Amino acid sequence: xxxxxxxxxxxxxxxxxxxxxxxxxxxxxxxxxxxxxxxxxxxxxxxxxxxxxxxxxxxxxxxxxxxxxxxxxxxxxxxxxxxxxxxxxxxxxxxxxxxxxxxxx
Amino acid sequence: xxxxxxxxxxxxxxxxxxxxxxxxxxxxxxxxxxxxxxxxxxxxxxxxxxxxxxxxxxxxxxxxxxxxxxxxxxxxxxxxxxxxxxxxxxxxxxxxxxxxxxxxxxxxxxxxxxxxxxxxxxxxxxxxxxxxxxxxxxxxxxxxxxxxxxxxxxxxx
Numbered sequence: 342x343x344x345x346x347x348x349x350x351x352x353x354x355x356x357x358x359x360x361x362x363x364x365x366x367x368x369x370x371x372x373x374x375x376x377x378x379x380x381x382x383x384x385x386x387x388x389x390x391x392x393x394x395x396x397x398x399x400x401x402x403x404x405x406x407x408x409x410x411x412x413x414x415x416x417x418x419x420x421x422x423x424x425x426x427x428x429x430x431x432x433x434x435x436x437x438x439x440x441x442x443x444x445x446x
Numbered sequence: 447x448x449x450x451x452x453x454x455x456x457x458x459x460x461x462x463x464x465x466x467x468x469x470x471x472x473x474x475x476x477x478x479x480x481x482x483x484x485x486x487x488x489x490x491x492x493x494x495x496x497x498x499x500x501x502x503x504x505x506x507x508x509x510x511x512x513x514x515x516x517x518x519x520x521x522x523x524x525x526x527x528x529x530x531x532x533x534x535x536x537x538x539x540x541x542x543x544x545x546x547x548x549x550x551x552x553x554x555x556x557x558x559x560x561x562x563x564x565x566x567x568x569x570x571x572x573x574x575x576x577x578x579x580x581x582x583x584x585x586x587x588x589x590x591x592x593x594x595x596x597x598x599x600x601x602x603x
Contacts, residue, residue, distance in 0.1 A: 406543040408553065418556035427482030445477050446544055
């Protein structure tokens with residue numbers, strides 16, 4: 342675990358750059374993390390995904406699957422891949438200040 | 447891992463039509479897309495059942511000649527045993543949020559994975575494009591398959 346500066350905040354991250362303390366997360370940090378994974382701007386559609394992931398983790402203690410993001414979160418899989426190309430769940434989780442997905446699905 | 451060491455593209459061949467033979471290929475294909483890896487899936491022989499409209503809803507676990515299942519072959523051959531084993535396995539998968547095959551095919555397609563049927567098998571089984579689900583990207587030859595697989599790994603299941 343190392344300390345890192347993101348959008349003028351000092352946060353703790355693991356070796357893959359995921360926040361290790363979700364309480365350190367805020368929207369400015371999210372914008373900085375998004376840039377790290379190649380997403381220049383977070384639109385309303387991006388925030389909808391991020392907020393859904395955070396809500397799910399809070400309520401169920403784990404990240405939803407892409408299927409659940411579609412069925413419960415109402416975000417079609419195609420759109421999810423357009424919003425967060427090349428690894429949507431991992432990227433969205435990172436931006437949301439959550440841990441890396443630990444599921445094969 | 448440096449970016450240039452990462453797998454960028456894979457092509458998966460699914461050649462068998464039982465539930466336990468189709469799912470691993472689909473899970474690997476979907477997992478690849480989730481990891482940002484380009485994916486082609488090539489369905490051949492009975493593996494094509496996974497993308498055939500009339501068959502894809504009715505894929506079963508093989509209960510005969512499947513020693514790992516722990517059911518004696520004589521029992522596995524009894525009517526209804528395969529249906530029962532299939533039902534049990536589907537329930538387990540639903541708990542893990544693994545979708546049924548038709549939905550999984552749609553999911554991989556929506557994730558940008560490409561799905562192809564094998565021309566030789568299509569001709570042998572006397573099938574047409576309309577016999578396949580809409581998500582299928584094409585019916586191609588083995589040569590075409592090697593062409594589209596260029597620059598990536600090939601996995602045969």
